[in-house]
Amino acid sequence: MPTISSKQELLAVYGGTPVRKTLLPYGRQSIGEDDIQAVVDVLRSDWLTTGPKVGEFEEAFAAWVGAKYAVSFSSGTAALHGAAFAAGLEPGDEAITTPMTFAATANCVLYQGATPVFADVSADTLNLDPEQVAPRITSRTRAILPVDYAGHPAELDAILDVAARHGLVVIEDASHALGAEYRQRRVGSIAHMTVFSFHPVKHLATGEGGMVTTDRADYAESLRRFRNHGISSDARQRQADGQWHYEMVLLGFNYRLTDIACALGVSQLKKLEANLLRRREIAARYSMEFSGLEGVMPPAVRADVNPAWHLYPIRLNLEKLTADRRQVFRALRAENIGVNVHYIPVHRHPYYRDRFGYLGGEYPIAEDAYERLISLPMFHGMSDEDIADVVRALQKVIHHFAK
Numbered sequence: 001m002p003t004i005s006s007k008q009e010l011l012a013v014y015g016g017t018p019v020r021k022t023l024l025p026y027g028r029q030s031i032g033e034d035d036i037q038a039v040v041d042v043l044r045s046d047w048l049t050t051g052p053k054v055g056e057f058e059e060a061f062a063a064w065v066g067a068k069y070a071v072s073f074s075s076g077t078a079a080l081h082g083a084a085f086a087a088g089l090e091p092g093d094e095a096i097t098t099p100m101t102f103a104a105t106a107n108c109v110l111y112q113g114a115t116p117v118f119a120d121v122s123a124d125t126l127n128l129d130p131e132q133v134a135p136r137i138t139s140r141t142r143a144i145l146p147v148d149y150a151g152h153p154a155e156l157d158a159i160l161d162v163a164a165r166h167g168l169v170v171i172e173d174a175s176h177a178l179g180a181e182y183r184q185r186r187v188g189s190i191a192h193m194t195v196f197s198f199h200p201v202k203h204l205a206t207g208e209g210g211m212v213t214t215d216r217a218d219y220a221e222s223l224r225r226f227r228n229h230g231i232s233s234d235a236r237q238r239q240a241d242g243q244w245h246y247e248m249v250l251l252g253f254n255y256r257l258t259d260i261a262c263a264l265g266v267s268q269l270k271k272l273e274a275n276l277l278r279r280r281e282i283a284a285r286y287s288m289e290f291s292g293l294e295g296v297m298p299p300a301v302r303a304d305v306n307p308a309w310h311l312y313p314i315r316l317n318l319e320k321l322t323a324d325r326r327q328v329f330r331a332l333r334a335e336n337i338g339v340n341v342h343y344i345p346v347h348r349h350p351y352y353r354d355r356f357g358y359l360g361g362e363y364p365i366a367e368d369a370y371e372r373l374i375s376l377p378m379f380h381g382m383s384d385e386d387i388a389d390v391v392r393a394l395q396k397v398i399h400h401f402a403k
């Protein structure tokens with residue numbers, strides 16, 4: 001039950017004083033002087049694009065996640081496209097993925113002329129439910145694309161199991177999950193290919209940027225060609241045929257990540273442990289504060305994982321509130337808490353609706369979650385004061401709308 005005093009506190013959305021004077025974003029990068037210096041050093045060097053920093057970043061990244069190979073891309077989306085290509089997706093094929101993600105996860109299947117098939121999520125983690133995957137496998141299925149929603153690893157063992165039984169490739173979209181652990185192993189070393197994004201709201205920022213990690217040499221080679229116009233990178237052959245010679249062996253793209261971005265990546269990678277530690281601290285504090293707040297469901301954490309906490313998505317217990325998600329969202333924004341919603345289920349976007357004829361109701365767990373979700377601010381540069389503001393604002397708003 002709300003206390004009298006909290007009921008009396010006028011919400012900013014109705015003209016009251018906001019909890020904060022300035023808007024706290026839901027996510028943002030942390031750039032230090034060391035990062036700036038690393039970029040400046042590249043600008044003074046001989047290389048702007050593919051130079052020594054690309055290999056340095058890829059090697060450091062592969063070592064960090066525990067994979068044999070890491071291949072950088074100009075964005076997480078380009079990296080997904082590369083992985084879909086390397087997995088051999090082509091027209092007529094299908095790939096099974098989750099609707100609870102950013103559209104790029106499914107779009108990469110379409111880029112290859114293949115068809116994304118959605119399967120519903122588990123109610124606790126909102127990750128692809130392996131039980132829902134199996135019945136959607138057909139003779140055309142070639143890949144499964146789980147997403148580590150909010151940074152909580154997907155059910156990788158169960159998904160790899162299903163994949164092994166049917167000869168499918170598992171491409172894990174770990175854009176949220178750099179540094180997450182699944183059964184004592186780091187994400188990036190588990191699926192056949194794992195994709196990361198270095199967009200500024202993610203754990204490691206290079207402006208735009210992405211990476212695919214894999215233990216398979218053939219995938220790594222295919223990824224390298226695909227990001228560089230389909231040009232074969234066999235240096236020995238080039239040596240034998242003369243320095244001018246190169247061969248385009250498949251239709252690729254220019255998806256290369258620059259030396260400038262990779263220098264920033266190398267520098268940011270050194271601070272990843274501290275970043276993760278802070279995110280886990282923030283999540284623990286939120287979960288403790290909200291455990292007794294009726295009307296709010298903090299995100300679930302399964303026993304065998306250590307999430308990376310890209311997002312902290314709460315779900316509203318609408319049955320205990322007099323307001324819907326839109327009203328709660330607007331009230332929090334008015335308190336200057338930069339909340340967001342992750343995600344509008346992909347099949348609900350007009351493009352997917354119109355192209356594939358989704359009517360709504362196909363994926364009830366994802367769709368129900370969508371009506372309740374609100375992402376609270378979560379980034380490693382948040383101060384204790386910022387955290388306290390989020391807690392106060394959510395308590396204020398939820399108490400106001402409590403039944």
Ligand SMILES: *Cc1c(COP(=O)(O)O)cnc(C)c1O
Binds near residue numbers: 076
């Ligand atoms: C950020 C993100 C991407 C795309 O990454 P970009 O680097 O912005 O292209 C893909 N999938 C998910 C789940 C993401 O959060």
